[in-house]
Amino acid sequence: MLEFRKIGASYDGAVVLQDVSFAIEQGETVGLVGRNGAGKTTALMSVYGVPDVTGHILIDGRPIGRRSYEPTGRGVSLVPQGKRIYPNLTVEENIMLGRASGRESHWNLARIYELFPNLERGSNRMGTALSGGEQQMLAIARALISGPKLLMLDEPTEGLAPVIIDELISAFQKIRETGTALLLVEQHIAMIQKLASRYLALRKGELVGDGPVADLDRREVQELIAL
Numbered sequence: 016m017l018e019f020r021k022i023g024a025s026y027d028g029a030v031v032l033q034d035v036s037f038a039i040e041q042g043e044t045v046g047l048v049g050r051n052g053a054g055k056t057t058a059l060m061s062v063y064g065v066p067d068v069t070g071h072i073l074i075d076g077r078p079i080g081r082r083s084y085e086p087t088g089r090g091v092s093l094v095p096q097g098k099r100i101y102p103n104l105t106v107e108e109n110i111m112l113g114r115a116s117g118r119e120s121h122w123n124l125a126r127i128y129e130l131f132p133n134l135e136r137g138s139n140r141m142g143t144a145l146s147g148g149e150q151q152m153l154a155i156a157r158a159l160i161s162g163p164k165l166l167m168l169d170e171p172t173e174g175l176a177p178v179i180i181d182e183l184i185s186a187f188q189k190i191r192e193t194g195t196a197l198l199l200v201e202q203h204i205a206m207i208q209k210l211a212s213r214y215l216a217l218r219k220g221e222l223v224g225d226g227p228v229a230d231l232d233r234r235e236v237q238e239l240i241a242l
């Protein structure tokens with residue numbers, strides 16, 4: 016449902032992605048791995064036309080236009096690195112910001128609160144009054160309310176305690192069971208191995224791996240990715 020065709024990306028002329036092509040099918044869970052600076056975040060941002068992008072990105076076979084809200088309206092949502100919670104809005108207001116008009120979806124507020132009961136309990140609190148783990152849940156909730164067919168997550172477990180990471184893994188499994196595809200950016204392959212069936216690997220802006228997640232155990236694959 017999401018396809019990259021020969022994507023290149025650069026910041027003020029400095030090339031950070033080159034000739035990146037892959038496709039993610041409906042309902043798939045894919046892990047995108049690579050070292051710091053390999054271009055993972057840039058790959059996700061290029062769906063929104065940021066930074067300067069060449070090549071073609073398609074959703075359900077149709078190219079994406081230049082409007083930054085178009086991917087969300089067409090079923091591709093991002094949980095950005097660093098969560099980006101709005102401090103002056105309540106938890107519920109933060110969630111509702113993510114709503115994309117006109118999209119019917121499994122994910123209404125009641126189902127989101129069932130997935131993350133902590134958010135329901137804290138629904139009237141300010142978004143930034145939550146713990147780090149709850150803020151990550153809030154960022155995921157805000158993306159889910161848009162009814163994505165593909166949810167892209169940029170290092171969702173960064174800086175979180177193992178017990179919270181386990182809660183998130185269980186939430187991702189439930190999200191996946193609804194048929195939503197996941198594209199999970201992670202530096203730690205253990206998380207990818209728990210959730211994904213396929214991996215993509217970036218190294219210095221180039222796609223150097225695309226295969227079954229079991230291959231991540233092979234030393235030659237790890238050396239290629241240089242994790």
Ligand SMILES: Nc1ncnc2c1ncn2[C@@H]1O[C@H](COP(=O)(O)OP(=O)(O)OP(=O)(O)O)[C@@H](O)[C@H]1O
Nearest residue numbers: 026029031049050051052053054055056057058202
């Ligand atoms: N706003 C920016 N302006 C200039 N260069 C940038 C900008 N953002 C990222 N870069 C550069 O682009 C390259 C790819 O960065 P990117 O954040 O996509 O990598 P990443 O794989 O997501 O790394 P990380 O795990 O650190 O988030 C890096 O060399 C980085 O320094």
